[in-house]
Amino acid sequence: MTPEQHKQLQALASAYLDDHLSGEEHQALESMLRDNAAARRAFVDMLHDHAVLHWEYMESDRDSAEEVAFISELGVEDEVASNQPRSALQTWLAIAACVALSLLALSLIFSLGEKPDSLQLSEATGTRAASDTAEADLVVYLTRAEGELLCNGELQEAGQQGQVGFKPGDTLTLERGLLELDFRDSDVHAIAVPPLKMTVLSNMAVKLDRGELKLHVPPQGVGFEVETQERKIIDLGTSFVVSTVAEQSHILVLDGKVSVEDTPGGEQLSLEKGEVASFRRGGKVDIRRRALEGLPDLAGNTPLDARPGSLRGRFFAFANTTKLPIKTFPPEDYMGRHFVPLVESGFSDEGSLADLVEGHTLAFNGIAGAHNKLADYARTSESNRYYPWMVWYQGQVKAPKPGRYRFWGYADNSLLVAINGKAVLNGSRFDTALREELAVKSERHPSFPCFNATAGIASGEWIELGNEPVRIDILFGEVGNRYTSGILMIEREGEQYSHTYWGQPRWPIFLTEKPDGQRAAELKQLNDYLENNLKGSFSIPEGSIWRVVE
Amino acid sequence: MQGDENQAPDPVVHSQERTEEFLRLLTEHDRIFSIYVTGLVQPLQDAQDILQEGKIVMWRHFDKFKSGTNFRAWGRKILLRQILAYRRKMKHRRHGQLNEDILIMLDAEMDSAMREKRWVEREQALRECLRKLKPEQRELIEQRYRDEASIEKISRHTDKSETAVYQLLYRIRKALQDCVQLTLNEADSKPTS
Numbered sequence: 001m002t003p004e005q006h007k008q009l010q011a012l013a014s015a016y017l018d019d020h021l022s023g024e025e026h027q028a029l030e031s032m033l034r035d036n037a038a039a040r041r042a043f044v045d046m047l048h049d050h051a052v053l054h055w056e057y058m059e060s061d062r063d064s065a066e067e068v069a070f071i072s073e074l075g076v077e078d079e080v081a082s083n084q085p086r087s088a089l090q091t092w093l094a095i096a097a098c099v100a101l102s103l104l105a106l107s108l109i110f111s112l113g114e115k116p117d118s119l120q121l122s123e124a125t126g127t128r129a130a131s132d133t134a135e136a137d138l139v140v141y142l143t144r145a146e147g148e149l150l151c152n153g154e155l156q157e158a159g160q161q162g163q164v165g166f167k168p169g170d171t172l173t174l175e176r177g178l179l180e181l182d183f184r185d186s187d188v189h190a191i192a193v194p195p196l197k198m199t200v201l202s203n204m205a206v207k208l209d210r211g212e213l214k215l216h217v218p219p220q221g222v223g224f225e226v227e228t229q230e231r232k233i234i235d236l237g238t239s240f241v242v243s244t245v246a247e248q249s250h251i252l253v254l255d256g257k258v259s260v261e262d263t264p265g266g267e268q269l270s271l272e273k274g275e276v277a278s279f280r281r282g283g284k285v286d287i288r289r290r291a292l293e294g295l296p297d298l299a300g301n302t303p304l305d306a307r308p309g310s311l312r313g314r315f316f317a318f319a320n321t322t323k324l325p326i327k328t329f330p331p332e333d334y335m336g337r338h339f340v341p342l343v344e345s346g347f348s349d350e351g352s353l354a355d356l357v358e359g360h361t362l363a364f365n366g367i368a369g370a371h372n373k374l375a376d377y378a379r380t381s382e383s384n385r386y387y388p389w390m391v392w393y394q395g396q397v398k399a400p401k402p403g404r405y406r407f408w409g410y411a412d413n414s415l416l417v418a419i420n421g422k423a424v425l426n427g428s429r430f431d432t433a434l435r436e437e438l439a440v441k442s443e444r445h446p447s448f449p450c451f452n453a454t455a456g457i458a459s460g461e462w463i464e465l466g467n468e469p470v471r472i473d474i475l476f477g478e479v480g481n482r483y484t485s486g487i488l489m490i491e492r493e494g495e496q497y498s499h500t501y502w503g504q505p506r507w508p509i510f511l512t513e514k515p516d517g518q519r520a521a522e523l524k525q526l527n528d529y530l531e532n533n534l535k536g537s538f539s540i541p542e543g544s545i546w547r548v549v550e
Numbered sequence: 551m552q553g554d555e556n557q558a559p560d561p562v563v564h565s566q567e568r569t570e571e572f573l574r575l576l577t578e579h580d581r582i583f584s585i586y587v588t589g590l591v592q593p594l595q596d597a598q599d600i601l602q603e604g605k606i607v608m609w610r611h612f613d614k615f616k617s618g619t620n621f622r623a624w625g626r627k628i629l630l631r632q633i634l635a636y637r638r639k640m641k642h643r644r645h646g647q648l649n650e651d652i653l654i655m656l657d658a659e660m661d662s663a664m665r666e667k668r669w670v671e672r673e674q675a676l677r678e679c680l681r682k683l684k685p686e687q688r689e690l691i692e693q694r695y696r697d698e699a700s701i702e703k704i705s706r707h708t709d710k711s712e713t714a715v716y717q718l719l720y721r722i723r724k725a726l727q728d729c730v731q732l733t734l735n736e737a738d739s740k741p742t743s
Contacts, residue, residue, distance in 0.1 A: 014720035047589030
């Protein structure tokens, strides 16, 4: 490969990695890779660098105080390390935290270097000093503690962030508050809540006598063990919760897989996402499934028939004579595919919906939490009970006040919002037809937890709205089961929203009717649940309700 | 689609010894698997999904893996199948993805790189070169890779045009690649004791 060809490959590779190749460039890159072995070799090295940057790109950032830079093209001269080094471990934690469930957003915040206000470690004299243990012996680091933490019966003294650590054999007890830990090298991140008694065994293992542990295990931590009730729980790259109270233990798998011994020292059983295993000391494991990880299913989410002043929802399902394969891999979104042409036509061409059957017309009541009753209510005798469904809400709405707005949301499975026929939010799950086949400008925000999205909530593009009503279309649907959840919120640019302590603004739920007292109380209950479980947040401020214009 | 109205599949059960072997092998190869999938699949979230699913497939089929044979090659084949299935499924969305025949060629090239272990030194060189970036360049790389920010978002944050951001990223990547190559060449030219 000539130097010119190599430079051209670098330019094409960079554009490819940023999804910025023109059609012509795409052809040029493919041609080069197909015909030139040296180009392929150089290209996979570039892919390697790209992957490493994703996974561990800042590892060497901490000790470069006297580096002499020589990247002449960039004009770099003498270079000093930046003021706040971030280790690879911390960086990985931040990334991993983003893709984990809500509790992991904490690690992102605290790994960035600012000591949280809630750090309340005792500074009393005569306590266990932060530097009591040699650095080399430490296998787990304390990121945060609320309440009085005892280590081997002594009050743990506060130290610099990341400097308080524990060695194998240390027993930690906590009667109130919360504990956040990072395990060395394995980068396992744990949040422990009282009444807690746990013993550190290594950087890959703890023993839990009582309390609740929420763990996120990144790839390098696969194999992490929690011992409880005389048996081992082994992680296979996942998020999970272990709780032990009065000799009764539960494991809830939030994401990924976990294996647990069926009996102490016995065979390994595999638990999948959403499964709960319960066991007592010496007893066998009882496994059951749990829908939506305990998300409250609000009575107020029970659908209502459309009425004047409400946004009207048309319910679509397959006819009960239609036969679809239920199980495929990857799962197929037969329903979503019917709606792709509708979205592409700006919601003007319903031709693709012709072979679907409509159910009851519904009133829009907000999308918040589990909506498991929706399909059962809206289906008619012509609709197939077990197959997918979609609700298409539509109408003219007026914003509470003029300004720039954007929607935030996510659904398991399908959620799409359009204004005046143009899709402005795609909050659908990654494997839905709406996500796969439509190019809607939306961003995911993994640092903002979402109860049903490990990749966080999605935001749409900003839209300018005046005093005139606009047409809104909302699609909300299910690929094929009866567990459906979602959340849809709206942000007005410049509006001040309160923040959760992990930094997420509490945007208003998108509503077109003011919730009555009972509904408002339920939404508050849902929000309390989400915040307490670090699964997200929202609000219903005064003056945030949109109006349906007939 | 959290739940499943159909019967859940039987849990996969392996002996404790085989479970430990699987975990040991997976831990040993986890990084190379991560790099392999992340290199071939974009965006990162999709790569992570494939990786996760691939590990589950490995676990399910671990009884077919013969102890003592090449786990990396076995796992890579599973991951490649997962990637191809994903690409076929995503073909409507990812207009910019490379043709399947090229992907197969890249897979073979990556296999060579892994067998030759040439990425071990490359990774070290990349780390060294990262340290030599200016703070603002490092900031840009962090935004792109750590925060997974879109070009549009970086453009807003940095008050630069999107074209300028693309160009800056290209220049930084090019500089890093050139730096890595120079570092590797220098290492090669050092006399061995």
